[in-house]
Amino acid sequence: xxxxxxxxxxxxxxxxxxxxxxxxxxxxxxxxxxxxxxxxxxxxxxxxxxxxxxxxxxxxxxxxxxxxxxxxxxxxxxxxxxxxxxxxxxxxxxxxxxxxxxxxxxxxxxxxxxxxxxxxxxxxxxxxxxxxxxxxxxxxxxxxxxxxxxxxxxxxxxxxxxxxxxxxxxxxxxxxxxxxxxxxxxxxxxxxxxxxxxxxxxxxxxxxxxxxxxxxxxxxxxxxxxxxxxxxxxxxxxxxxxxxxxxxxxxxxxxxxxxxxxxxxxxxxxxxxxxxxxxxxxxxxxxxxxxxxxxxxxxxxxxxxxxxxxxxxxxxxxxxxxxxxxxxxxxxxxxxxxxxxxx
Amino acid sequence: xxxxxxxxxxxxxxxxxxxxxxxxxxxxxxxxxxxxxxxxxxxxxxxxxxxxxxxxxxxxxxxxxxxxxxxxxxxxxxxxxxxxxxxxxxxxxxxxxxxxxxxxxxxxxxxxxxxxxxxxxxxxxxxxxxxxxxxxxxxxxxxxxxxxxxxxxxxxxxxxxxxxxxxxxxxxxxxxxxxxxxxxxxxxxxxxxxxxxxxxxxxxxxxxxxxxxxxxxxxxxxxxxxxxxxxxxxxxxxxxxxxxxxxxxxxxxxxxxxxxxxxxxxxxxxxxxxxxxxxxxxxxxxxxxxxxxxxxxxxxxxxxxxxxxxxxxxxxxxxxxxxxxxxxxxxxxxxxxxxxxxxxxxxxxxxxxxxxxxxx
Ligand SMILES: Nc1ncnc2c1ncn2[C@@H]1O[C@H](COP(=O)(O)OP(=O)(O)OP(=O)(O)O)[C@@H](O)[C@H]1O
Ligand code: SF4
Ligand SMILES: [Mg+2]
Numbered sequence: 292x293x294x295x296x297x298x299x300x301x302x303x304x305x306x307x308x309x310x311x312x313x314x315x316x317x318x319x320x321x322x323x324x325x326x327x328x329x330x331x332x333x334x335x336x337x338x339x340x341x342x343x344x345x346x347x348x349x350x351x352x353x354x355x356x357x358x359x360x361x362x363x364x365x366x367x368x369x370x371x372x373x374x375x376x377x378x379x380x381x382x383x384x385x386x387x388x389x390x391x392x393x394x395x396x397x398x399x400x401x402x403x404x405x406x407x408x409x410x411x412x413x414x415x416x417x418x419x420x421x422x423x424x425x426x427x428x429x430x431x432x433x434x435x436x437x438x439x440x441x442x443x444x445x446x447x448x449x450x451x452x453x454x455x456x457x458x459x460x461x462x463x464x465x466x467x468x469x470x471x472x473x474x475x476x477x478x479x480x481x482x483x484x485x486x487x488x489x490x491x492x493x494x495x496x497x498x499x500x501x502x503x504x505x506x507x508x509x510x511x512x513x514x515x516x517x518x519x520x521x522x523x524x525x526x527x528x529x530x531x532x533x534x535x536x537x538x539x540x541x542x543x544x545x546x547x548x549x550x551x552x553x554x555x556x557x558x559x560x561x562x563x564x565x566x567x568x569x570x571x572x573x574x575x576x577x578x579x580x581x582x583x584x585x586x587x588x589x590x591x592x593x594x595x596x597x598x599x600x601x602x603x604x605x606x607x608x609x610x611x612x613x614x615x616x617x618x619x620x621x622x623x624x625x626x627x628x629x630x631x632x633x634x
Numbered sequence: 635x636x637x638x639x640x641x642x643x644x645x646x647x648x649x650x651x652x653x654x655x656x657x658x659x660x661x662x663x664x665x666x667x668x669x670x671x672x673x674x675x676x677x678x679x680x681x682x683x684x685x686x687x688x689x690x691x692x693x694x695x696x697x698x699x700x701x702x703x704x705x706x707x708x709x710x711x712x713x714x715x716x717x718x719x720x721x722x723x724x725x726x727x728x729x730x731x732x733x734x735x736x737x738x739x740x741x742x743x744x745x746x747x748x749x750x751x752x753x754x755x756x757x758x759x760x761x762x763x764x765x766x767x768x769x770x771x772x773x774x775x776x777x778x779x780x781x782x783x784x785x786x787x788x789x790x791x792x793x794x795x796x797x798x799x800x801x802x803x804x805x806x807x808x809x810x811x812x813x814x815x816x817x818x819x820x821x822x823x824x825x826x827x828x829x830x831x832x833x834x835x836x837x838x839x840x841x842x843x844x845x846x847x848x849x850x851x852x853x854x855x856x857x858x859x860x861x862x863x864x865x866x867x868x869x870x871x872x873x874x875x876x877x878x879x880x881x882x883x884x885x886x887x888x889x890x891x892x893x894x895x896x897x898x899x900x901x902x903x904x905x906x907x908x909x910x911x912x913x914x915x916x917x918x919x920x921x922x923x924x925x926x927x928x929x930x931x932x933x934x935x936x937x938x939x940x941x942x943x944x945x946x947x948x949x950x951x952x953x954x955x956x957x958x959x960x961x962x963x964x965x966x967x968x969x970x971x972x973x974x975x976x977x978x979x980x981x982x983x984x985x986x987x988x989x990x991x992x993x994x
Contacts, residue, residue: 527759533714534754535826536747536777538739545773546762553764625810626763 292621296614303610308378310606311599315374318595319366326361328593381603387596391589396600400582404567406476407581411566413497414504418512423555425509426516430551431543433521441513449510454572457503461576464499471499474578500577504570512555519551526550549623556623560616564609653692653730653866654711654750654834659684660724661706661715661890663939678939679723681706681890683966688883690833693860693867695881695898697874697913701936703890704870705755708836710735711868712750713742730833748778751827755839757819761811767822768807771795774829794825799855817848821855828859834866841876853879874913878902886910889936889947896972906974906983908952946977954978 361367368376380387386396425445429438448456465473472478478492523529524547532542571587573579582601589597621627661681668676681703688694696704709715710722713735727735734745754760762770771791775782782790788807795803798821811819820840827835837856841849857880860867869880877884878898885895886909894907905911934951937943945960946952952959958977966975976982 527754527756528762530714531752531754531760531823531826532762532773534712534746534752535774536743536745536830537773538743546765550762550764624764626812 386600391594422512430517430520448506457576460499523547523551556619560612563612654688655728658725662723688866691864695877695884696870698887748830750834751832753837798825900971
């Protein structure tokens, strides 16, 4: 089994190369790249990036300057050579420099990590904390009034787009009632707070965006839990358990429950990539400086080093998450032993 | 009615060695699609007036085609019917002289697994796939012998695995169900059933999912264990040949009703009901003489639950059926060697023994 996972780990490399090469190619061929942006900016005589400001004084760029720019961005090399160079740097943990901020990409992303991880982790923990018990209860009392009612609520949250929920929450509880701040991750005078005040400040700011994040995320996990439990409750081995003398509750706890947690456990690994990829819509509405917003702005501004940097991190997390999922399956389900023949 | 044996509860209780006594058991199924005028779901009776007794150390074979209500009868005994859709709608079930269909959770807990154990048809799905076999057997011990400590439970489980013929039980006890073959899994089920040291073992088609050689081994094992422990056994099957190997007595069911019951020698030497005769004719020995499949021997199908005939339920397949059969349901009547439910059983028997016309 260890061999199997080592092989899976090695497979991450070609998969990663595939994904990043694809996106790298797209950044090369789509119009509106950084050079074109600079050219239009130069032509309009408007504000330009730090690099060009020192180099161009006229309204158009000379051929020489163009060459210089292309060289700077690596656009003078053929696609594959450019990609190889980029990859070579990534391996040394150098994600390049943002064309917009002129700062190292890694530093910019790193700055946003705490915010994104805070929201990602809280969403994940709260989702499991609510969905697992709710799903179990709904499964045990399938068809009851509580079951139908909670389904209606959960699906309403699922059907409403999160930005609609976000805007509604802001207008109601931050605008009309003024119970919560209008946005941001922390207050402006956060640095002066004591530890306790800091903690409450973060959570005070987090309530509304968290609700917006969570509203849509309950449906899938709750229903997954409920269906898995119901499948297992009607399984033959549950009848065996009852015939042994276990009461319904004991049989569910002792047998059906653990088996129905298997699908939940296996989806766990996939969720770790969600840890850093917040929704840019919610981040925009609540003015949260997370990675979702950063990525969105980078795409709009054609800040390709940042786009590629976020891609590198999220695709590695995603690939590792998949392997984690498989490890979880193998841990909880004895029938599955990857890469081994049955005995 | 007065001449019918084993039918009234008083008689069943009067018989001191009757371990299990089922009297006029009815099981009904609710159809959620169909409702009566008050909007309640309609139910139809799937098992009607089934009565039998089993004495300690005896095996009763319950035989009938698929869908005739054998499993419903068995599940009703241990209250394992999938309620509320399927429920006991009449009759009494007593165990060692005590009513057990009282729906008292405590009584049920003491009954299931301890006094009455069940082996199910499909050993591939009846075991929990993610628990080690040892844990699943020890669970029974934990429930019913709370005084046993951990190592005693393990010791006992190993011994049980040994009893049911699982090689090197010390190692196999930590294996998972999927690591066993079908036959071995059924042995695990038997070990689990025996763990509570039950007085009655209900085996619901325990060998149907297994191939023929394994089938013979499992049946022989059940027979041996039953005799060693003086258990009563309810052996359910659609295979009359198997019944002849294990049972002392046979109850033949058709479409939810008992059509005939006799002891094993007589049911084979003197089958009285046309359905029993058909089943016997379809046995391999008979097939060897005149190659016929079971369906050739008995054309037609069991009537479905919502189209139960008012008369004899076997009438549409019976070669002796006449008008009376279609209008009037026959009662179960006692004779010297058992019970029979057929209007024409006496004439049929004369006819078949003398070889004269079959038209009654
Ligand atoms: N849960 C249920 N809901 C609806 N109908 C049921 C249910 N269980 C059984 N039945 C019906 O009751 C009838 C008798 O079922 P039962 O399982 O007792 O048959 P059986 O004699 O054991 O047959 P087999 O040899 O196939 O096991 C079947 O025709 C089936 O359609
Ligand atoms: S009662 Fe009539 S139909 Fe029914 S088995 Fe007897 S002869 Fe056949
Ligand atoms: Mg059955």
